[in-house]
Amino acid sequence: MARIVFDLDGTLINSAPDIHCIANKVLEQEGCEGITLEQTHDFIGNGAAVLVTKLRKARGIADSEQARLLADLVARYDDAVELTLPYPGVLAALDNLKASGHKLGICTNKPIRPCRSVLTHLKMDHYFDTMWGGDSLPVHKPDPAPLHAAFAELGDGPQLYVGDSDVDAETGQRAGVPFMLYTEGYRKCPVEEMPHTVAFDNYVDFPKLVQDLLVAA
Template sequence: MIAPLTPARIVFDLDGTLIDSAPDIHAIANRVLSEEGAAPLGLEEAKSFVGNGAPVFIERMRAARGLAEARQAALLARFVGLYDRAHGLTRPYPGVIAALDALREAGHRLGICTNKPVAPARSVLAHLGLDPYFEIVLGGDSLPTRKPDPAPLMACFEALGTGACLYVGDSEVDGDTALRAGIPFLLFTEGYRKVPVADLPHRACFNAFDTLPGLVADCLSAP
């Protein structure tokens, strides 16, 4: 068991970091588009719209299919209404549960900071049995601002008490959030990132969750 001298506060992004939710997001997006008589999105196209929260996802989806700006509110409401229970196709990435067990056993306190609306975030965590790991879950609608504004991330750390801070995410939004907050960033490279790894500021990167507990220990022991 990895046992640092002082337990840390570790906050995770959700979509593309702990869970691969793109298949469900893709499915409900295409249901909304079908109701509008618009062509469906491809899976990779849907992934490219993820990261800045549901309103921006709908903006990008709407623009890609030439739907009127006046439809934004209605499309968003329909999407969010379906999103709360859209977890049938979502899975944790391999090794996530074992990594969370190891981190918690080492005494670390864990949280979630996501741009996903908080209701579907909590719903999918409960569905996958991940909710007991996290003391705080903040979504894109929990505060007046969302990532890359650092306020939600800092609110998560504050809720977790004291100790060193690490943020784990997969995207440009996550990297920018960590940079603005002045928090070391661990980059999961197998999520929904749109740019090369070298273009994202990060303390370390990893492509498999079985390496994360050791990586955390290395980061915490580094000067």
């Protein structure tokens, strides 16, 4: 059976509405105009610190405010769960994969506490044998170290990585593992410009795609 590690935001769950909400609360506290949901999609992917940097630059807030605003955002992050939902077909696909004996993990740039919080809220945490967040190690994606760590905790077996972004594509490439690209998340560039083994736009056929890749390997 395979070891399958998933990115989280934009891959398994649509968390942008909640992140949009807390980002705008941070900006509102600074007396600044909020950002749009579309901008939120563009700002997600490289972790909370980069998100705050992009928020500051979008509203002309000084670099010296980075640490304070980051602390404000992170303090709100654990409770940012009410608007988040799994993408269609995700739960059925995870049920299928677990029933088939595959070992599943998470490797995300989201801080680990809100990662665990949202998965617990959605009753999805039981699917995963390991979870690695953007602050679990001194480095985060696209550095492949967290992905390697996730696979190591899952034991032996073929490796597959699933994500939605250019960051995930680079992480998979640098880790030297097959990358399955979910095209309906928060990617910022065309599919053809992202290195991937297979691309898919829904989770209905995802277990079959996994099986096909394992047979072909």
